[in-house]
Amino acid sequence: MTAGKLEPLDPLIHSQVRLAVLSILVSVENADFNYLKQATETTDGNLSTHLTKLEEAGYAAVLKAFRGKKPTTTYSVTPKGKAAFARYIKALESYLPPGR
């Protein structure tokens, strides 16, 4: 049972990997590719595809840099991504019964 109108969900976030990635990025300053891969338990290729979608939507920003001599790719959430995530959470709540 849900109360009121069901809010539409942003299709760019409505994917297990992209939702997981954004959930991490909104709670940190930045996270590198390896951490995101490990936390989301996905493959390099799959994660890359989802990160590209988030990047193209303007939800995530990428920074390529060197940590010592080792190249790293670091991701952070953009203000647009934060706002979209907040809207998504609000929309999710509309699918739950009132007071839950």
Add this chain to the structure above:
Amino acid sequence: MDEREVEMDERQAREEIQLIRTMVEKTRQATAESGALFIVWGVLCTLALLGNYILDALKLYRWIWANWVGMSVIGLIITIVYSIRRGRRDSVQTYAQIAARHLYFACGLGFLLVGLLFPASGVYSYEAIPALISAVFGILFFVLGGIFAWPFLKGIGLGWWAGAAGLSFFPVGIRVPVYTGLFMVLFLLPAIVLRLKFRRERIPS
């Protein structure tokens, strides 16, 4: 599917909320305060307090400053090396870690000013050092407790402030021994608790 807005049922909504919670919790665990530097400074300060006691008993007063300056320099070198190495290794950085780093820097500078520079330049007597250092420790632990949402550390901060107030009522001669006891309970104990908590909760990052 990516081109249209989508809808779901209550079960799917709950699963997605659970996924968000899991990711946030994983990240919290991966970025927990390690407590390693607390242990390092705890050991160094304990040795310096012991050195202070011995030098005082031997009436070698002018070496007491060298004892504390030496401890501070060793601690700073270890802190810098550890921070650089950890910075290279850490794959995720949180706002809490950034805030905590600023707090460590601010309090570290505070310790150097109130514990070494001000008394050495005659701003106040060395007798005031334990109470002032305790006040800075209070700030360190209380704010750290706020940053990491851990009431235990806030309680330790309050303990340091109570200790700072209490120290001023003790005769000058026994302030260092009293301070040493305070240090054991309010610094070494939380340092060990932090380290154990980190080792228990840490998932490799």
